[in-house]
Amino acid sequence: MLTSTLCAALSAAGLGIAAMTAYRKRFLAATRIAAYALVPLGLAMTGIADWISDLVFKPSVWLGFGVLAVSALLFVICRAVERRSEEGGTRKERRAAAAAQRAALAPEASAPSLGGAQAPAQQPRRKAKAKTSGGGDEFADIEAILKKHGI
Known part of the structure; x- marks a missing residue:
């Protein structure tokens, strides 16, 4: 009545x-x-105003929203735990798998830096650049850094 x-x-x-x-x-x-x-x-005549005022001023409605928020939070936590367990077991297993993957990638990644996978036409250019730039010391340093990082 007051709302109307x-x-x-x-x-x-x-x-x-x-x-x-x-x-x-x-x-x-x-x-x-x-x-x-x-x-x-118009809102008062349709009854929506009373519904909105009940929604805003009743504590039980706010408690209901709180319960819904807790429920949504539990769903999110549950899904995160499921996703984490689907990815693969314990941390030790995941670390071992990551190390194996890095070890498998390192030889392929370092092969081009050694010159084994380059075409013969490109190798003389590299030697010419090394001679003109002052020597192979720079390339040795770069290769050492790359090997250190597993690239």
Whole structure:
């Protein structure tokens, strides 16, 4: 009952402002204000205003939202644990698998740096660059760094 009265008062005030705006010959703005002013009255007449006020002012509704939030949090935690267990066992197993994968990739990755996989036409260019740049010391340092990091 209080909600309906409040909505009617808001609508009446809005329509009064719209009438004053129309008196000033600003009809488009007055029409827009009247449209906004009729919304609370429409909500009160359909009963949505009472539902919204019950939603906002009842503690049991807020407790219900809290229960829903806890439920959603439990779903997220459960899914994260399932995903983690699907990825593969314990941390030791995952570390061993990652180390094996790195070991399998390292020989292939270091082969081009040694010059074994290059075409014969490219090898003389590399030697010429090494001679012109001052020697193979720079390349040896680079290769050592790459080998250190397993590349």
